[in-house]
Amino acid sequence: MRNSKELLVVDGKFVGTYWQWLKNQLSGWDRMPWILFAFIVGAQLMNFALNQINWLSMVSLFATIAGSLCTCAMAASGTDPITGERMTSRSINGLFGAISLIGFIIVNLAQQHYFAAFDQLVFFFLIDVELLFTWRTWGRGDTADIKKLTKRGYLYTFLSMVIAWILLYFVGVVLNDQQPIFDSLVLAMGAVASWLCFRRYSFTYKIWLLSDVAQILLFVTTIVQAGFSGTALAMTLNYVFYFATSVLGLFNWKPTK
Numbered sequence: 001m002r003n004s005k006e007l008l009v010v011d012g013k014f015v016g017t018y019w020q021w022l023k024n025q026l027s028g029w030d031r032m033p034w035i036l037f038a039f040i041v042g043a044q045l046m047n048f049a050l051n052q053i054n055w056l057s058m059v060s061l062f063a064t065i066a067g068s069l070c071t072c073a074m075a076a077s078g079t080d081p082i083t084g085e086r087m088t089s090r091s092i093n094g095l096f097g098a099i100s101l102i103g104f105i106i107v108n109l110a111q112q113h114y115f116a117a118f119d120q121l122v123f124f125f126l127i128d129v130e131l132l133f134t135w136r137t138w139g140r141g142d143t144a145d146i147k148k149l150t151k152r153g154y155l156y157t158f159l160s161m162v163i164a165w166i167l168l169y170f171v172g173v174v175l176n177d178q179q180p181i182f183d184s185l186v187l188a189m190g191a192v193a194s195w196l197c198f199r200r201y202s203f204t205y206k207i208w209l210l211s212d213v214a215q216i217l218l219f220v221t222t223i224v225q226a227g228f229s230g231t232a233l234a235m236t237l238n239y240v241f242y243f244a245t246s247v248l249g250l251f252n253w254k255p256t257k
Contacts, residue, residue, distance in 0.1 A: 009082050014136045021135055024081060025073070025092035032248060033076040040068045040241040044234055051230025056110055060231045063103025064238040070096035071242050074197075075205075075249035088146060088252055094131025098124060107231060111222055112178040115168055115187035116215065122191045126198040146253050149196075149203045157192060157203065164188035178225070182218040186211060205249040212246055215239035 008016040008024070016024075048061045073093035080087055101124050108117035149157065165188040172180030189211040196204035219236040223229070 012137060018135070022092065025090050028081040028087065029072075029076045029078040029090070033072040033245070036241065036244055036248070037068055037072045040237065041065055043237055043241075044068075047230055047234050047237060051233070053230075056107065057230045057234070059103045060107050060234040063100045063107065064234055066096050067100035067104065067238060068241055068245075070100060071245040075245045075252055077252040091131045091135065094128040094135075097128040098132060101128070107235060111219075111226075111232070112176070113183050113186075113218060113222075114175055114177055115172060115183040116190075116218060119187045119190040119194075122187075123194045126194040130198075146200050146202050149201055153201075154203070157196070157207070161188045161192050161207075164191065179218055179221050182214050182221060185214045186218060189214060202253045205246050205253055208246045208249070209243060212239050212243040216243070 008014060008020060014021050014024070044061055044064050048057060051057065070093045073090040073096060076087070076090050078087050078090075079085070101120050104120045105117045108114070108120070165185050168184035168187055169180050172184050177183050189207050193204045193207035193211055196207065216236055216239045219232050219239065223232045223236070226232075
């Protein structure tokens with residue numbers, strides 16, 4: 001008699017209910033992603049409780065927790081509870097990324113970080129949308145091949161980020177962006193990293209590490225220039241956490257071909 005778990009997958013397609021899929025997606029993770037997630041949730045709740053509570057701080061709390069779970073799922077290795085195969089990530093990150101999207105856009109627009117807000121849309125359309133509509137087949141699969149950039153690919157990646165940063169900086173000045181240097185850098189690196197993730201290249205996490213540093217500098221600068229706020233600190237903590245999950249992703253997203 002076949003195991004009941006095996007009956008949930010037929011020819012690589014999940015045939016159970018959406019709730020069964022959610023349970024599967026949150027099972028089989030290695031311990032480290034959950035440890036990191038528990039830590040950041042505790043830090044965000046403490047920051048929320050100790051600072052002024054308003055509608056923006058509530059939006060940032062909701063968005064950062066959902067976003068943290070998204071990045072944990074992206075970097076989470078482990079064993080698929082149905083197939084027994086090793087995983088490089090979990091496609092449920094598309095759902096959590098979509099949930100956090102609106103909150104991050106609201107917070108960034110409130111801080112006049114226009115490019116950081118747009119970066120969320122790039123991530124959504126390149127990564128989240130596919131996973132939201134292909135949940136029965138796990139997008140292209142939790143264990144899909146991860147590729148390595150060629151020497152030409154590294155060159156194109158570097159040039160794309162530099163050219164985009166320069167052009168976006170001048171656009172930011174025209175738009176009266178509050179931190180055009182860091183905000184334009186966030187979009188330049190984030191958009192390229194999202195594209196590489198969409199194409200399943202391992203180099204994406206190296207760029208996300210740098211993008212997370214730019215995001216941290218963006219909100220630290222906001223605190224220095226505009227004054228301390230619980231919302232700005234929440235976003236800073238969020239991107240410190242993203243940096244940690246990017247380090248985890250470096251170890252899990254190794255080229256398979």
